[in-house]
Amino acid sequence: xxxxxxxxxxxxxxxxxxxxxxxxxxxxxxxxxxxxxxxxxxxxxxxxxxxxxxxxxxxxxxxxxxxxxxxxxxxxxxxxxxxxxxxxxxxxxxxxxxxxxxxxxxxxxxxxxxxxxxxxxxxxxxxxxxxxxxxxxxxxxxxxxxxxxxxxxxxxxxxxxxxxxxxxxxxxxxxxxxxxxxxxxxxxxxxxxxxxxxxxxxxxxxxxxxxxxxxxxxxxxxxxxxxxxxxxxxxxxxxxxxxxxxxxxxxxxxxxxxxxxxxxxxxxxxxxxx
Numbered sequence: 001x002x003x004x005x006x007x008x009x010x011x012x013x014x015x016x017x018x019x020x021x022x023x024x025x026x027x028x029x030x031x032x033x034x035x036x037x038x039x040x041x042x043x044x045x046x047x048x049x050x051x052x053x054x055x056x057x058x059x060x061x062x063x064x065x066x067x068x069x070x071x072x073x074x075x076x077x078x079x080x081x082x083x084x085x086x087x088x089x090x091x092x093x094x095x096x097x098x099x100x101x102x103x104x105x106x107x108x109x110x111x112x113x114x115x116x117x118x119x120x121x122x123x124x125x126x127x128x129x130x131x132x133x134x135x136x137x138x139x140x141x142x143x144x145x146x147x148x149x150x151x152x153x154x155x156x157x158x159x160x161x162x163x164x165x166x167x168x169x170x171x172x173x174x175x176x177x178x179x180x181x182x183x184x185x186x187x188x189x190x191x192x193x194x195x196x197x198x199x200x201x202x203x204x205x206x207x208x209x210x211x212x213x214x215x216x217x218x219x220x221x222x223x224x225x226x227x228x229x230x231x232x233x234x235x236x237x238x239x240x241x242x243x244x245x246x247x248x249x250x251x252x253x254x255x256x257x258x259x260x261x262x263x264x265x266x267x268x269x270x271x272x273x274x
Contacts, residue, residue, distance in 0.1 A: 019174055022080060023073075030073030038062035064224035067192035071228040074185050078232060081174045082239040089246050092171055094126030102253050105132060109260050114140060127167035128250050132257045134163040139261050149266045156265070160258045164251075171247045178243070181236040189229015196222025 043059035044052030054060045061068060094101060101124045108117035114136055121133035138159040142152040200219050 019177060023077060023177070026076040026080060027070065027073035030071070030076055031069040033072055034062060034069040038068075060220060061224055061228075063220050064192060064228065065195055065221045067188060067195060067225050068228065071185065071188050071192065071225065071232055074181050074188060075228070075232045075235065078178060078181055078185075078235045078239055081178055082235075082243070085174060085178070085239075085243045088173075089171055089243060089250070092127035092167075092250060093246075094124035094129050096124055098128065098249075098253065101129070102257070105257055106260055109136075109257070109264050112264065127171070128253050131160060131163045131167055131254045135160050135258055135261050139265060143265065149262075152265045153262045156262055157258060160254060164254060168247075168251065168254075171250065175240065175243060175247075178236055178240045182233050182240065185229050185232030185236060187229075188232070189226050192225020192229065193222045196220070196225060 038058045039049050039062045040058070041047035041049055041052075043049075043056055043062065044054055046052045049062070054063055101120065104120055105117050108114070108120060118133055118136050121129040121136065135156055138156050139152075142155050147155065196219065199221060
């Protein structure tokens with residue numbers, strides 16, 4: 001267990017540094033897109049990014065103000081971390097179809113073909129297969145030792161818990177970031193909305209005839225930031241729920257296999273008493 005804990009801490013520290021670099025890069029790329037692509041003079045009348053009227057959607061989004069690059073960075077984070085999670089979870093599931101693998105494993109275990117089940121795990125690979133293989137190897141050990149059903153159940157479940165603690169935490173890495181972006185996207189959009197409305201009301205408060213251009217810019221900034229923030233939150237919610245469901249499926253598969261292994265051993269012990 002000490003080795004497991006040490007490895008988890010090492011992985012967490014290294015992963016945190018990489019995640020921090022990715023976050024910084026996403027914000028930087030968001031700023032580049034906002035300043036260089038959306039802020040291109042050709043997107044505005046007279047080539048004036050400050051006073052010129054936007055000629056297209058890129059120019060309109062640029063007018064959203066300083067919060068736009070931050071929101072773009074958040075949206076990029078959702079995309080990047082979602083792609084990263086997809087590959088990690090796919091790898092954890094193994095090379096073949098997970099449902100077919102689990103059905104084959106269940107059949108092998110219930111029929112007492114433990115060696116065949118271990119071979120299937122070697123072919124499947126991935127975190128799920130590794131956890132099940134460890135439980136199967138432990139099953140063979142307790143069978144040789146002649147453990148009682150209760151002792152075997154405790155030993156096998158402990159083995160599954162240990163290998164799961166080693167194999168599975170990587171699946172939840174960066175999920176906290178994605179879940180945080182759900183709230184941060186909305187709050188960032190709200191901040192941009194408030195900033196835009198302050199400008200809009202500032203234009204209305206001017207003496208004499210209200211500055212219609214300033215009023216339009218303020219309202220545009222408010223609506224653009226609202227739309228960008230909501231889009232980021234929607235993407236983050238969909239990604240988080242999707243990957244959480246996938247992780248739950250993998251965890252359930254391991255627990256299901258563990259229960260089948262324990263029940264098979266109990267059946268084996270029961271047959272010896274007859």
